[in-house]
Amino acid sequence: MIGRVTISLDAMGGDNAPDVVVQGVQIARNRLPHVDFLLFGDQAKLESLLAQAPELKGCCQLRHTDQAVKGDDKPSQVLRQGRKTSMWLAVDAVARGEAAGVVSAGNTGALMAVSKYVLRMLPGIDRPAIAGFFPTERGESVMLDLGANVDCDANNLVEFAVMGEVFARIVLGIENPTVGLLNVGSEEMKGNDSVRTAASILRQGHLPLTFHGFVEGNDIAGGAVDVVVSDGFTGNIALKSAEGLARLYTRFLRDAFSSSWLAKLGYLLARSALVKVKLRTDPRRYNGAMFLGLNGIAVKSHGGTDAVGFANAIGVAADLITHGFNDSIKQELERLKAIEEQPAQAAAI
Amino acid sequence: MIGRVTISLDAMGGDNAPDVVVQGVQIARNRLPHVDFLLFGDQAKLESLLAQAPELKGCCQLRHTDQAVKGDDKPSQVLRQGRKTSMWLAVDAVARGEAAGVVSAGNTGALMAVSKYVLRMLPGIDRPAIAGFFPTERGESVMLDLGANVDCDANNLVEFAVMGEVFARIVLGIENPTVGLLNVGSEEMKGNDSVRTAASILRQGHLPLTFHGFVEGNDIAGGAVDVVVSDGFTGNIALKSAEGLARLYTRFLRDAFSSSWLAKLGYLLARSALVKVKLRTDPRRYNGAMFLGLNGIAVKSHGGTDAVGFANAIGVAADLITHGFNDSIKQELERLKAIEEQPAQAAAI
Numbered sequence: 227m228i229g230r231v232t233i234s235l236d237a238m239g240g241d242n243a244p245d246v247v248v249q250g251v252q253i254a255r256n257r258l259p260h261v262d263f264l265l266f267g268d269q270a271k272l273e274s275l276l277a278q279a280p281e282l283k284g285c286c287q288l289r290h291t292d293q294a295v296k297g298d299d300k301p302s303q304v305l306r307q308g309r310k311t312s313m314w315l316a317v318d319a320v321a322r323g324e325a326a327g328v329v330s331a332g333n334t335g336a337l338m339a340v341s342k343y344v345l346r347m348l349p350g351i352d353r354p355a356i357a358g359f360f361p362t363e364r365g366e367s368v369m370l371d372l373g374a375n376v377d378c379d380a381n382n383l384v385e386f387a388v389m390g391e392v393f394a395r396i397v398l399g400i401e402n403p404t405v406g407l408l409n410v411g412s413e414e415m416k417g418n419d420s421v422r423t424a425a426s427i428l429r430q431g432h433l434p435l436t437f438h439g440f441v442e443g444n445d446i447a448g449g450a451v452d453v454v455v456s457d458g459f460t461g462n463i464a465l466k467s468a469e470g471l472a473r474l475y476t477r478f479l480r481d482a483f484s485s486s487w488l489a490k491l492g493y494l495l496a497r498s499a500l501v502k503v504k505l506r507t508d509p510r511r512y513n514g515a516m517f518l519g520l521n522g523i524a525v526k527s528h529g530g531t532d533a534v535g536f537a538n539a540i541g542v543a544a545d546l547i548t549h550g551f552n553d554s555i556k557q558e559l560e561r562l563k564a565i566e567e568q569p570a571q572a573a574a575i
Numbered sequence: 576m577i578g579r580v581t582i583s584l585d586a587m588g589g590d591n592a593p594d595v596v597v598q599g600v601q602i603a604r605n606r607l608p609h610v611d612f613l614l615f616g617d618q619a620k621l622e623s624l625l626a627q628a629p630e631l632k633g634c635c636q637l638r639h640t641d642q643a644v645k646g647d648d649k650p651s652q653v654l655r656q657g658r659k660t661s662m663w664l665a666v667d668a669v670a671r672g673e674a675a676g677v678v679s680a681g682n683t684g685a686l687m688a689v690s691k692y693v694l695r696m697l698p699g700i701d702r703p704a705i706a707g708f709f710p711t712e713r714g715e716s717v718m719l720d721l722g723a724n725v726d727c728d729a730n731n732l733v734e735f736a737v738m739g740e741v742f743a744r745i746v747l748g749i750e751n752p753t754v755g756l757l758n759v760g761s762e763e764m765k766g767n768d769s770v771r772t773a774a775s776i777l778r779q780g781h782l783p784l785t786f787h788g789f790v791e792g793n794d795i796a797g798g799a800v801d802v803v804v805s806d807g808f809t810g811n812i813a814l815k816s817a818e819g820l821a822r823l824y825t826r827f828l829r830d831a832f833s834s835s836w837l838a839k840l841g842y843l844l845a846r847s848a849l850v851k852v853k854l855r856t857d858p859r860r861y862n863g864a865m866f867l868g869l870n871g872i873a874v875k876s877h878g879g880t881d882a883v884g885f886a887n888a889i890g891v892a893a894d895l896i897t898h899g900f901n902d903s904i905k906q907e908l909e910r911l912k913a914i915e916e917q918p919a920q921a922a923a924i
Contacts, residue, residue: 300764361823362823363823363826373759376759376765376766376767377767408812409812410722410725410807410808410811410812413647415649416725417725417808418725418726418808442811442812442815443811443812443813443814443815443816443817443818443819444815444816444818444819444822445819446816446819446820447816447819447820447822447823448819448822448823456812458759459759459766459767459809460808460809460812462759462791462792463757463758463759463791463792463805463809463812463813464792464812464813464816465792465816466791466792466793467792467793467795467796467813467814467816467817468792468816468817468819468820469792469793470792470793470794470795470796470797470817471795471796471817471820471821471824472820472824473793473796473797474710474711474712474796474797475820475821475824475852475856477712478852478855478856479828479849479852481852482845482848482849482851482852483845483848485848485851486847486848488844488845488847488848489844489845489847489848489849491841491844491845492840492841492842492843492844492845492846492848493841493845494841495837495838495840495841495844496831496832496837496838496840496841496842496845497841498835498837498838499831499832499834499835499837499838499841500828500831500838502831502834503824503827503828503830503831506827507824507827
């Protein structure tokens with residue numbers, strides 16, 4: 227039996243808050259009956275939304291604040307002046323032990339800055355990373371970093387590999403996930419210093435993970451590995467480039483299916499099959515980017531998502547909490563540290 | 576009237592050489608009656624292929640060599656020992672003035688190394704860049720660097736911007752192309768040092784180009800700008816990530832259309848419209864990556880392309896030759912140099 231857990235929500239974060247947040251809770255509630263919610267935001271607005279959802283009465287608590295982080299607020303500004311915002315209070319609930327994790331659809335940079343400041347890093351991690359899912363030919367894979375760090379050295383990449391591997395095991399349920407380093411070619415001599423050094427550390431095999439080697443951009447959707455590791459600059463651009471192409475394809479197809487009566491009829495006949503494609507590639511399905519490396523569970527929902535997407539982000543947080551994600555990371559990091567401190571002994575293992 | 580030009584071909588480069596090369600010439604010949612070809616490779620094989628294409632007799636000359644660069648040859652090894660390979664000889668024909676440009680579907684790293692060594696750089700360019708086309712919501716755009724340089728400083732990026740702008744004007748025929756710098760966000764403070772410094776140089780407006788600012792990964796296919804500038808590490812991964820997603824989508828659609836009789840019938844009805852989508856996104860249409868910044872025209876065809884793709888790569892080379900691409904680049908670079916040397920005067924213009 228799963229014990230009850232509480233997730234705190236930045237009810238004012240995202241383009242369509244707080245409506246989407248409350249609707250997301252309604253959807254998540256059915257899938258996650260063991261979860262309670264602590265909503266931070268405008269009490270009057272939230273009460274009127276909750277009045278229309280009486281089934282949520284037992285599982286939702288409200289905490290009023292009239293301050294919220296805006297989409298274009300600078301992280302440094304939020305750190306200085308944002309202690310009463312719904313985002314800060316929601317993150318702080320995790321630090322105070324009132325909640326086991328937090329979900330926000332607000333400003334990514336601000337959420338990262340506040341989470342780092344309030345939750346602190348896990349011991350042994352230099353930098354947090356943003357991890358997300360994407361569809362592949364084999365199912366789903368994990369990719370990190372998606373933009374928390376524009377410059378990464380080899381050690382950062384190795385830490386991302388360790389965290390990503392645990393993430394794939396816990397959230398995707400893959401027993402022995404394979405890990406690849408994103409590069410411009412698969413040969414050993416390719417790439418910049420960071421990826422080459424990180425690969426040589428991972429190749430030594432001292433770490434408890436299956437290192438596949440380098441992967442290229444097309445291997446991401448190809449599903450060559452379960453975990454794709456990259457610096458945040460490249461990872462963010464790679465993922466968004468693929469998203470852009472998905473949108474372009476969708477538009478080309480829409481144009482094609484409306485270009486003639488015959489094509490329209492064809493679409494109608496094939497529709498149920500095409501809807502399945504849409505579901506397989508639905509960005510809402512992959513919503514919920516996890517901030518890895520923090521001393522607490524923090525999940526970022528896409529700012530423009532709808533209730534289905536927000537519910538999925540809640541689901542990611544619930545999975546991470548239920549499966550003791552951060553404890554697993556800590557164990558791996560202690561193992562990593564032990565290896566680093568005793569290289570000779572480790573080599574003999 | 577366009578004068579006659581000669582293009583040299585590495586007839587042994589690529590997965591399906593020399594067959595695809597000769598078939599590519601057959602297709603290109605119809606579109607480019609003013610072009611003659613100088614083919615370097617195995618004379619016996621090429622003669623037997625040309626015997627089946629009598630229409631090429633007047634426009635093709637053969638030069639025999641029994642050496643060829645292999646796909647896994649290291650560039651340094653080719654530089655030391657590859658002077659008699661079909662690739663080297665084809666590039667050398669440009670340096671010697673026998674040909675106005677070269678096309679090869681061989682090993683990219685080796686082609687870049689040989690081209691740099693044999694053709695030399697244009698004065699004022701530190702690093703060459705690989706530029707290619709991709710489909711967008713607005714038509715086609717140019718992207719560079721696609722992998723020639725894994726590490727780039729701000730000056731390299733500025734030079735890429737200048738070369739890419741000329742490339743878009745000449746090959747895509749866009750009168751006043753807009754140029755964007757690939758980054759993880761559009762705000763000024765985003766990104767690494769190289770992109771921020773390059774953006775501040777481009778924003779000063781001393782250069783004769785329209786700088787749009789930063790663009791994100793999804794803006795590539797979105798068609799936000801005509802020229803996307805990036806370091807070679809990120810550019811290569813972004814483009815290949817998008818290619819990977821295109822393949823994934825195509826596979827999902829193929830699965831969907833064969834999943835039921837109704838879907839199959841729907842496909843048949845919509846087929847002519849769907850074929851147009853296929854043509855719009857056909858990678859062969861975007862084949863032909865140009866090595867910019869060299870003192871000579873060198874075009875790299877995808878190694879696995881077919882005759883249609885190879886013919887398109889020949890077409891790119893022919894366009895660049897006919898429109899005096901390198902002369903235009905030189906002019907822009909001289910203007911850039913004059914501006915750099917006289918910043919005060921330039922600012923007053």
